[in-house]
Amino acid sequence: MKVAIVGASGAVGQEFLRVLDERNFPMDELILFGSSRSAGHVYNFRGKQITVKELKHNDDFKGIDVAFVSAGAGTSREFAETITKFGTVMIDNSSAFRMDNDIPLVVPEVNPEDALNRPCGIIANPNCTTIQMVVALKAIENLSHIKRVQVSTYQAASGAGATAMAELVKQYEQILKGEEPTVEKFAYQLAYNVIPHVDVFLENGYTKEEMKMYNETRKIMHSDIEVSATCVRVPVMRAHSEATWIETERPVSVEEARKAFAEAEGVVLQDEPAKKDYPMPLFIAGKDPVYVGRIRKDLTNPNGLTFWTVSDQIKKGAALNAVQIAEYLIKVKNIG
Numbered sequence: 001m002k003v004a005i006v007g008a009s010g011a012v013g014q015e016f017l018r019v020l021d022e023r024n025f026p027m028d029e030l031i032l033f034g035s036s037r038s039a040g041h042v043y044n045f046r047g048k049q050i051t052v053k054e055l056k057h058n059d060d061f062k063g064i065d066v067a068f069v070s071a072g073a074g075t076s077r078e079f080a081e082t083i084t085k086f087g088t089v090m091i092d093n094s095s096a097f098r099m100d101n102d103i104p105l106v107v108p109e110v111n112p113e114d115a116l117n118r119p120c121g122i123i124a125n126p127n128c129t130t131i132q133m134v135v136a137l138k139a140i141e142n143l144s145h146i147k148r149v150q151v152s153t154y155q156a157a158s159g160a161g162a163t164a165m166a167e168l169v170k171q172y173e174q175i176l177k178g179e180e181p182t183v184e185k186f187a188y189q190l191a192y193n194v195i196p197h198v199d200v201f202l203e204n205g206y207t208k209e210e211m212k213m214y215n216e217t218r219k220i221m222h223s224d225i226e227v228s229a230t231c232v233r234v235p236v237m238r239a240h241s242e243a244t245w246i247e248t249e250r251p252v253s254v255e256e257a258r259k260a261f262a263e264a265e266g267v268v269l270q271d272e273p274a275k276k277d278y279p280m281p282l283f284i285a286g287k288d289p290v291y292v293g294r295i296r297k298d299l300t301n302p303n304g305l306t307f308w309t310v311s312d313q314i315k316k317g318a319a320l321n322a323v324q325i326a327e328y329l330i331k332v333k334n335i336g
């Protein structure tokens, strides 16, 4: 098994190195790619020094079984043909192909078999906010069809990449020194602030991030589910949180929901409010599952339920989900 990571120097790329090692992903060789900025940098993987190659339009992907690509949508679009032309399976973390009809959009806990039908050799990894939501929704969908969802996200700085994490740290340092904080990655200062603006605004007043939650959820769940989202950037370093309200076809009790979450694949139930036990990003950064807590009946709707989820969006929301897709393909003998 020959594996490539494209965008190895980035927040997600670095997480790929950790996840592949942590899960003992079966491979004979790992090849790292980046732009001219990181080409030549050396990373250590399982005791071996690997030098980043510059991604170019050549035959470098010949013989590579799977490429984990996290270098932005423009790079994915530009290099998809180069990456897949010799049969490499491209698992793409960007938004480039997610809504394309002939490209599956996969969360292994929800729709793993969709990954088997990939006419272009590309499998898309969903948006990080969507991944954690659908893992939780699946548990309830198994009890009663979910008709609609309202969700507010609390998204960590690292969702905007490695430089955004650095900017948040720098802003706190600058403010403590009495200096004007540098604002480059976000629309406003994020330190001591929350910003109701993730990705660009669209004509309908929603942001692209909010519409990703609407469209991608329907595609992954093969459902007519409707999702209305408000996506907010918060000064958290890592792990996104989401407050979610759902309406099901029949009323689902809190007890039923708790049992379903407790038994669901990829979910950890953390819901003992009397003991101040609920999920928080500070404690969930670096972990694999989606944590669910604060489960309550919606006071405004007899068929409504509300809950709180937290998950590490660089891990389950990106690198881990992609590696789990590859693990599924290996398990069903579809690659390798």
Ligand SMILES: NC(=O)c1ccc[n+]([C@@H]2O[C@H](COP(=O)([O-])OP(=O)(O)OC[C@H]3O[C@@H](n4cnc5c(N)ncnc54)[C@H](OP(=O)(O)O)[C@@H]3O)[C@@H](O)[C@H]2O)c1
Pocket: 006, 007, 008, 009, 010, 011, 012, 013, 033, 034, 035, 036, 037, 038, 039, 055, 069, 070, 071, 072, 073, 075, 093, 094, 095, 127, 128, 158, 159, 160, 161, 162, 163, 313, 314, 317, 318
């Ligand atoms: N951060 C998250 O939580 C998250 C979650 C889900 C999905 N994603 C998606 O994953 C992708 C990467 O995000 P990130 O947060 O890791 O960003 P990042 O920290 O800014 O890293 C970007 C990576 O892309 C590489 N790159 C950029 N242009 C390239 C080119 N022309 N050729 C080769 N490599 C190139 C960079 O390499 P150089 O250093 O060489 O420029 C770097 O390794 C994005 O599409 C993002 O939407 C991110």
